[in-house]
Amino acid sequence: MLVRDLIVYSIFSISGVTATPIDYSQYVNPFIGSEGPIAGKGFGGGDIFVGGALPFGVVKVGIDTTAANWSIAVLNGGWTPDGNVTGISMMHESGTGGAPKYGLISQMPLTSIAPPVNILDNLTYSQPRVGNDTASVGYFKSQLQNGVTIELSGSRHSGIIQYSFPEGEKHVLVDVSHYLPGSPSDTSPQFYVGGEIEISQDGASYSGYGTYIGGWNNGAPFTVYFYGEFNHKPSTSQTFTGVNTDPIPRYQNLANGGISEPVYGNISKATSGPLNDRVGALFTWDDSSQSSQISSRVGISFISVDKAHSYIKSEISSWNLNDTVTAAVKEWNQDVFSKIQVPLGQSANFTHLRLLYSSLYFMHLMPSDRSGENPLWESDEPFWDDFYTMWDIFRCTVSFYHLVQPTYYESMIRSLIDIWRHQGFLPDGRSGNWNGLVQGGSNADNVLADAYVKGLRGAINWTDGYAAMKKDAEVIPYNTYDPTDYTASTKEGRGALGDWKELGYVSQDRNTRCISRTVEYSLNDFALSQVAAGEVPEDQQKYLKRSANWQNIWDHNVTSLGFAGFLAPKFSNGTFNTTYDPLLCGGCEWVDYTYEAVPWEYSFVIPHDMETLVEFMGGPTTFESRLDLMFKPNMSQQSLGANGAGITTLMNIGNEPDFATPYLYHYISKQAKSVQQSRSLANQYFKDAPYGIPGNSDAGAMNSWLLWNIIGIYPVVTQPVYLLGSPWFPDLNMTINGNKTLRITATGQDKGNFVQGVQINGKQWNKNWFEHKDVMVDGGIIEFQLGSEMKVWETGEVPPSPGHYTL
Template sequence: MRILRSHRRPCPVRPPSRPSNPTRPTGPCRTKRTTRPWRRQGPATLVACATLVAASCAGRPATQQPVVVHTTAASGGAVAATTVDDPAQYVNPFVGTQSPTDDYGGGGMAGNTFPGAVAPLGMVQWSPDTVSRQPGGYVYDDNRIHGFSLTHISGAGCGDYDNVPFMPFLGSTPVASSTFSHTNESASPGTYSVTLDDGIRTDLAATPRSGIAQFSYPAGQQASLTVDAGTAANAATGSITLGSAQLSGYTDSGNFCNSGNHYRLYFTVAFDHPFSQASVSGGSLAQLSFDTTTSQTVTARVGLSFVSVAGAQANLQAEQGSDTFGQVQTATRASWDSMLSRIAVSGGSSTDTRTFYTALYHALQDPSVFSDVNGQYIGFDGQQHTVAAGHTQYADFSGWDIYRSQIQLLALLAPQQASDIGQSIVNQGQQDGYLDRWTLANTGTGVMVGDPMTIIASDLYAFGATGFDAQTLLQLAVTGAENDKERGDHEGYDAMGYVPASADSESASVTLEYASADFAISQLAQRLGNSTVWQEFLHRAQDWRNLLNSGTGYIGPRNTDHSFQAQDPTSSSGFAEGTSSQYTWLVPQNLQGLIATLGGDSAVSSRLDAFFGHLNAGTNAPYAYLGNEPSVATPWIYDYAGSPSRTQAVVRQALTTLFSDAPNGEPGNDDLGELSSWAVWAAVGLYPEVPGRSELAMASPLFPAITITRGNGVVINLNAPAAADNAPYVTGLTVNGAASEQPWLPESLISNGGTLQYALSSTASSWGSAAADAPPSFDVGPATPVTGQVTGLAGKCMDVLHSQTASGTPVQIWDCNGTAAQQWTLASDGSVQAFGSCLDVTQSGTADNTKVQLWTCNGTGAQQWWPRPDGSLLNPPSGRCLDLPNSDTTDGNQLQIYDCNGTGAQKWTVP
């Protein structure tokens, strides 16, 4: 699906200024599964004036500028903690609302964010909607606002919400839209303000479940307002009931990405002026007028609920009471400061600081509060439920996107809220019978591919957000792996180790996503002490090998008969929003295995260098597409391939060229904070590379001092005195005072905290490049290879014919004789090797009686042999076992694969 894009305007001559009225916002700048639409945007081709605009927004020259920070005295030689005053002042909510120049298909070209008022993880997201549409509701280059709606989705490639727009106007005839200038507009965390060209000023502020607006009308004119329950991003209907100075009602909408989802949202609005005129047309459009002779500002208080009007009223009363607009504004800004200050940075330029805190702000908006203040919410079963006291149900999970780094960031900074998010996933799964990929309000949409909710839950648990029913989640994940709704086309994946091309047009990417989910399930199972599920799903997580075409060196779609489809590395055939060039790297759980299969460290580093020849090349290119999720983890692969200096260089280049603090400062759809979270991790210089794990791959910090204070009190300090935009290279590191050469950090840093001291340079070094220092990968064979005889029936040995080493040499049964032809190594990659070559199924066959042979090791599924508890050796892509034909122990009988049957012909004793 392609979204109509707006016309690009020249760079604004003058940026918005900070408002002087104390009641106005303050801040530095006003600043498919069912359907699987193609919904991405192009690269952030930064306009020349972006830096000047961003700098002048803050009233300073575009140079190094002071950032207000403090350090707390430390004892015993420890690095002092960094704190930051009012980090909300560095946020520009307009970032992501303007398009760069290229569009790579669907979702518009901008980050699709919105500039309006929202509290951290808030239900109310009250923001202007322009006539030109983007899924965030607001197009920076359009100067026409047609309403201020109460709910939004930040950064998605498809539109939904934008419910119940309020539109102020003069006189008795409603307007379709009103024009405005960015010079009369401002925004900062929790608040938004604009003066329209007709002279009406609108100020918005929000709490988690309520909002407050001030509509200030010119003197001497009729002050009017429409409230529309029948308008949203998609088709909507609704109902409004009027009182003398209040109204209430509901709106029905949905159909995110044409998925057919549905939700009902209730609202209540209390005005401080009685209606001088009021009417409702069509049952859903209220037209109101007010007598503003003595007071030109009309205040409206709004409560929202997905349960009932009574719930909306209770939410409004609990979260606002009689607070003034200024008090609501101040309290929400304080909430943002509390969240944003959990990563305090100092020493960088104002541009870098604004880019950083804006990204952190966008990464902390979703998932959003869904339950009322009394804990009630409508579940995925359509029934009313109540969460435990002190807890919250959350909604809006952009699963395919946020599992990569946003949810880990949220768990790192806010483990209590993240635990409730974990329980929200459990609740969704129990009520719906499966875990949908992309959920909105209380329904699934089936959008995108894979099984991401299981990854999200495992990520949460790994990062310490453990306060949810993880045992039930694990049960849901295991059963969901065989649920058609959760894992479409799972039958082929279960039987052959991959989704065949005939079953799904995006089969290769689906397979890779399932393998990542399987690994995450295995890790959660291991943490919960379930060794059976751990082992089973750890093995399933290696199914990526079944799509690795050793002839081309790319992962690609495969047919039911196990043949590979003809493949063009620049084609997206077989993949969701990417190419085989981009998806071949999507094996985060076993990068060492992938690197070995692709030729080793040197070959992979060179291949990555070519891949990063362009950083944001789109969906039909052999290069990186860092504005889209399948590519976001790739820069850290150098850490695994002995070239961490290249990770440091590429991450820094991407961060400083694809992201900025200007409205066009995002290189793709933000996808409910995923892309923004990438920028946060990149600036800190750490990244959660592996699903379901909390080890962190390393780049380098952008700021000289960073302090991460987790919501549970754990503190991580990063000190890098020489940090600068042009000094990304690590030349030395100490972790808690001990020198380290490892370009990664263990899980203990997340759980216990610690101090990192960096030496940085503008010149690359060999730090961290030793093979022994690479980050851990997770394969299925023994960590240390084991060598010895493989014996079967009658105590005879598996043997290489005549000790020949050529590819294609038969593997047979023979009297044990102690020769090298009978010395087999169980390797860590799941292969069984002799003479440096691998036990292989001839021509990757899968039929009964297919013979086995010795062949050059190529990392494919045809060379995977997984020991099972009954003593058999399973070849996963065929689903068959290593077998002695007819149980005949005659010397020279060539081995084969055959249906696993538990007979002695399939029992092998391995080293």
Template sequence: MQYSNNSRIFKTHLNKSLFVILTMAVLGMGRATAKEPAAWVDPFIGTSNYGATFPGPVMPWGMVSVVPFNVTPAQGNEYSNTDNWCSNPYVHPNKVMTGFSHVNLSGVGCPDLGSILLMPLTGELQVDHAQYGTTYSQEEARPGYYTSFLDRYAIKAEATTTLRTGISRYTFPKGEAHILLNLGHGLTNESGAFMRMVSDTEIEGYKLMGTFCYNPDAVFPVYFVAEFSQPALNRGYWKKQQKLPGHRHSWDATSGTYKIYNNYFKDMAGENIGAWYSFNTEEGEQIEVKIGVSYVSIDNARENLRAEQSGFAFDETAQSAWREWNKQLSTIEVEGGSDADKTKFYTALYHLLIHPNVLQDVNGQYPAMESPDIHQVTDRNRYTVFSLWDTYRSVHPLLSLLYPEQQLGMVQSMLDMYKEGGWLPKWELYSRETNVMNGDPALIVLADTYLRGLTDFDIETAYAAMMKSATTPSAENKIRPFNDFYLKHHYIPFTKDYDNSVSEALEFYVADYSLSQLAKALGKKEDHKALRQRALGYKKYFDKNYGLLRPVLPDGSFMPGFDPVQGENFEPVHGFHEGSSWQYSFAIPHDMPGLIRLMGGQKKFIQQLETCFNEDLFDMGNEPDMGYPFLFNYVKGEEWRSQRTVRDCINTYFHTGPAGLPGNDDTGTMSAWLIYSMMGFYPIAPGDPVYTLSSPVFDKVTIHLDNSHYDNDQIIIETINNTSENIYIQKMEMDGQPLNKYFISHEELVTKQHFKFHLGNTPKK
């Protein structure tokens, strides 16, 4: 790589330092003055160790994020400098950046989106991302803002966003400068794009996205309009062409040779295409580029852009993003704890609010579920990116408590998906069903939301949608393809054609139990009875010789060759999806008393659960395990073990810094677990509006409730005698009265005002 001379770098660094000082003063983002919640957020947490988060700016529930792309495919389509599996456009240990992508996913386990890339360059024009990449330094990120210094080109790059648009600002050295718009580069498994140059300051087009987790039907376009703050001196397209046998003059796609179009400005389409805009800049000259996107049309992308960024006002846009983040994060105020505790907590809350995100344009249009060519119109938020197998456990219950209006909007979005596509979503991505993971998770979210008192949606339509997936025969059932056998025998058998039988059935049990609780609340007694009985089918899998769940054959006998630890680290496994029997055998949140009896009583249950933790059989990053640390609370006198184990998990698996998450955040699921655990309560049983308690990390937690949904203004959780050693609850109070139980209802939580925990360093047995 060639680098600019030292004097130019020094001047740019000096300009950068002065700008950062001024910006922080204007925006009020300096650590010295900030006690605001947003000031504790570190967007780099989770950007390594497969956390799959990103440091680029995004608004709460925002459609657009501007993310430095550093998982550049090298020769042979392998990712360079990565930790092997990249489901996100940014991995912190990587060193080479090739642009800023504008549509991205946070914390997911499969690659997609990470596209519509802008890349500034200096010197000779290059359009091959394998050649123009650069190292970067002086990297900073905070809510609504990102910056880094592109070493090879001596360019300072900055980015911020609105809800549906992004804007980046590049401070150039003197000389020839270029800004590339690359549509052939990104994370998505799909190729194909279209571009049209509108003028020397504007370009429009679309990029095909999808095939998330290898589902060939989950494909959709994203449309964009990009505007530059000044006209280009020169501009054009590029296209990477396949070599044609027998042609003397041809372009070789395997050698990295690209055809440059210098005097063609109309339409361009293909798989590896892009556009370049060139300038002659003075030292310190700044050029801004703003991009609006839409999942409906180019016209809508332009309307979004003009509605949310009518001009070029980078600093004001960044300031507005900061204010919005601070507003949303201020829903919870914490006092006490260490600086690291506050950073972990507010970064987790920040990650919670990225997905699901809005899909509709400013005019209310959005693509209908499974019918992207049909455009519906809504006067409320339509949400997308529903990773429901993950999020039903912690994200949606927490949103119901902290952001009930948004949670109701998500419930309504799910019901609209049912009306448009005929089925509730399972893992929905931009109005396409990806069919990722197990179970029937939408039932759990809908029932749980209603039972927590958020009832402002069409419950009869919801109930009909839930019963459809729960009762439709296999041949016509898009959610439960094993439903015929399951309805008759209440379990799913292991067969040579399907080996995730136990984990699939466990998810159905939680879904059916949740639906049974809703049926009970609605007075549907027969449905309640049938569904509740079905949810107890897990007992068929219990093998008393192991004290664990074991796959069962169609004839009712246990699968031979059972290995209870098989499945560690994504090894092939019989009966379980991405985990061993140990990592699923306690995942019976709807009937823990029944499981305790199966395991031989309370003493043996405690021994088995301790074995899971002591012999490294517990996996914090695997969703079915998330409730395990709290399960000791089901045995009277053993609750101290939950207090110890929850605190151990907080300290062992969650940290500040890029490796601060225990694997994929799964669109906020791990972050929600941390938020709950640090506050001292957790929704242990989906479908039951009940929390189990543990010792809070902070001296005081104030939760500000939404008065349009809750009567209380706030909940205060106060901790007495709180130190890093004092992790054991000695006594508890609820509104000044003794609290002698380790489970409270959602109604108790939101109607009481003051919870007090007295801690000590000795377990209370």
């Protein structure tokens, strides 16, 4: 029997009496997004983490696997559908693209260490899996070809692994130098740069540290301390060292032709030394004298071994794996899943339940709350890491945190500001205690503004918050000369700020991503104007005017597919590039016109001034026709590789710039079309299946888009405004603002999904949008009447354009 199966809960409908807490975790499918369009392959999928973790936890314990084929492999979450297992490690990201990060502090069960096994070469001992892996909230199980069964669970800073060995040899390898490797084409792979391991006198525990560098954000070295222990004393235990055959290239001074054999030296301690030797330990149990089941608890810390050890004592005091699983399920239910309650009776749509609670799950795996684990400076402020990245989550993920996780969200905002206090800039991306990478604008500005305009105050120092935002808007960050893009800083800030301040746009000849960065800098400056209005009013108009700079690269003469007027590359001398095609971008990567979307798509991404955009596109009728074309199949001409796998429309829901595009019909009073297009996308690309999301999860950003669609509303970033959609459930109760309730009901779902009318707090509503203060502060009720008619029910004004400004 699976350990997870031992957890039994009584399930009651929310309309009945709840004698026992409801186990919403049963509706989570941890494998959604684990594959792409090629069955059994990760390419084009969600790059998700599969394993044991708590909401926003530091530890994400799971298996690491090999790349069966680098051209269609993804190792970012550790787990892959087809790779062989190389270890079980404590740290992972979830849903991220680019070069992998983490896969650190590992163990690996072995049933032989005889040749050809070389414990310094994981390809000699990596194990295929037998059958299908099993996963649920807080639990993971895998069967290896060597007969070992792995079961595991995780807490906030520690994890527990249970090995069931077959008869014969039993070994557990601890390789401090283990990490997730990058592909041969990665420009910023991570590396191990040194460490130490020490075995206790009785041989049943070990401790030490590992130092690592690089990964997707090209980060600086960071050190992870660890303490591990076993429930049975090994018969033998010994440390080893080995030549580091994969050091950082610029430090390479070894000319050996292959991986060396380990050197077993000091029995109790091994240290890397000046050449960054690999270090580890091997633990062995005699088959005749020990149980076939060996368990290990491992704690990690960024501060010390002692702190790593303390986490085991406080978080996983029991050797019973089931106790940790039960505690994890309880925390997920209390802190996350119970925040949204829907009918669970026999008439409930099971697929919709799975998509709802799985979306909640994936958007709570990251970022990581490392408060109390800041090795860089002394501070009483919270400390968060693994923002991967603001570019992904600012669009609709953080707006959800604001509502249902206000305590966590306030903590995140305070941490972002504290990073600026001590490191000079707000992060756009951050992992391994290091800022980077910046994919476009300084999008922490958008995150702070979204929190500010919706009234989040608490213990946030908004004087400092605005100063941090203003630093992004006024100070050019130093150039990190990242091979990803040598032209400007990719670490933080706005690398093309020089152009922005001098020209009023980002130019093609001086900078990369000239179109997408112009668009994003415009929204960033609008974000500043929003916060300035309350903090430094004399700055508001300056940044409001700068937020209109996107108009400087609007070329009314560009035509494409029968429409005129597009964002276009512009040179520093003020002339437009007249040869470019808005259907193409090169590759939509770091050195192209746009990032992860073609100019056709970016030309719709002006959320703060839709009024001007509709005008520039020729008025409501032409705007509607042009928006319709975004959803027509077989119109895309640009290959985006994994970022666009299986998508043939110009509208690419697999990339974040398009998240709000299906809802833009609201701005011409055609809410029914917003419902039609957004629901069509949700039904086509989001499934309760391994290929269940259309691309990287991106730290839950993709899942949060679906979540808003399920709820029936959509947030407008940096504004206290929500667009009314069409809810999936007849009755949904969401806990907001800590202890308030927002209830969303829908009648007529049996007839159709189109809105026939809306009431908010008992008042007939004639607008297709509402403000944060209407129901998101003290709670309230939104009542939808649905049907089959695509009705223009909204007679009130269209959603606002607070950034409306004519240059």
